[in-house]
Amino acid sequence: AQSVAQPEDQVNVAEGNPLTVKCTYSVSGNPYLFWYVQYPNRGLQFLLKYITGDNLVKGSYGFEAEFNKSQTSFHLKKPSALVSDSALYFCAVRETNAGKSTFGDGTTLTVKP
Amino acid sequence: ETGVTQTPRHLVMGMTNKKSLKCEQHLGHNAMYWYKQSAKKPLELMFVYNFKEQTENNSVPSRFSPECPNSSHLFLHLHTLQPEDSALYLCASSHRFPGQGDFSGANVLTFGAGSRLTVL
Numbered sequence: 612a613q614s615v616a617q618p619e620d621q622v623n624v625a626e627g628n629p630l631t632v633k634c635t636y637s638v639s640g641n642p643y644l645f646w647y648v649q650y651p652n653r654g655l656q657f658l659l660k661y662i663t664g665d666n667l668v669k670g671s672y673g674f675e676a677e678f679n680k681s682q683t684s685f686h687l688k689k690p691s692a693l694v695s696d697s698a699l700y701f702c703a704v705r706e707t708n709a710g711k712s713t714f715g716d717g718t719t720l721t722v723k724p
Numbered sequence: 725e726t727g728v729t730q731t732p733r734h735l736v737m738g739m740t741n742k743k744s745l746k747c748e749q750h751l752g753h754n755a756m757y758w759y760k761q762s763a764k765k766p767l768e769l770m771f772v773y774n775f776k777e778q779t780e781n782n783s784v785p786s787r788f789s790p791e792c793p794n795s796s797h798l799f800l801h802l803h804t805l806q807p808e809d810s811a812l813y814l815c816a817s818s819h820r821f822p823g824q825g826d827f828s829g830a831n832v833l834t835f836g837a838g839s840r841l842t843v844l
Contacts, residue, residue, distance in 0.1 A: 652837070654816075655835040710772070
């Protein structure tokens with residue numbers, strides 16, 4: 612069975628500071644990992660994914676995530692946060708043999724000016 | 725616009741009404757999904773259609789009835805709903821629904837903006 616955890620319901624950072632949104636996962640095999648973002652009154656938008664290869668994945672809007680197999684983590688990061696990054700962020704995992712993805716509960720990121 | 729269009733964006737209905745949610749995608753995708761997003765609850769996968777065939781039904785009550793006439797259109801028919809069914813219903817699509825042994829990782833989902841349903 613696959614599962615994903617986002618341990619923080621809320622992350623607050625000041626504009627210009629680095630941000631991290633945490634995600635840990637559990638799978639029985641190799642994982643495919645995804646980050647999605649949801650702005651108010653919108654659907655989820657794909658940010659980035661890890662399939663294989665380089666552990667550091669770069670995505671849209673300057674976001675990146677690092678796959679850490681030993682810690683079973685896939686934290687989302689950005690070196691300098693913008694107020695416009697404020698949104699709800701979802702981590703998702705899919706085992707290579709599974710059809711569907713499992714989503715985390717989401718983390719609300721608030722970036723203050 | 726993401727290429728996945730949902731209508732209506734907002735719907736208010738009584739418990740005895742019958743209504744439908746519509747989803748349309750012009751991305752050439754072959755898999756389409758319905759998700760339910762409720763406040764303070766995880767995103768719930770409801771149904772999956774792959775090449776017009778239903779491949780997933782996650783124990784969804786029969787008052788929700790999906791229909792997929794072709795790979796571009798997906799409907800969710802609603803009847804005799806309960807107030808707890810009030811939620812944001814999200815449609816998504818992907819190139820395909822990965823089967824067992826599919827190592828492509830190509831299952832990136834493209835979501836519509838959602839239909840906000842309120843059941844009175």
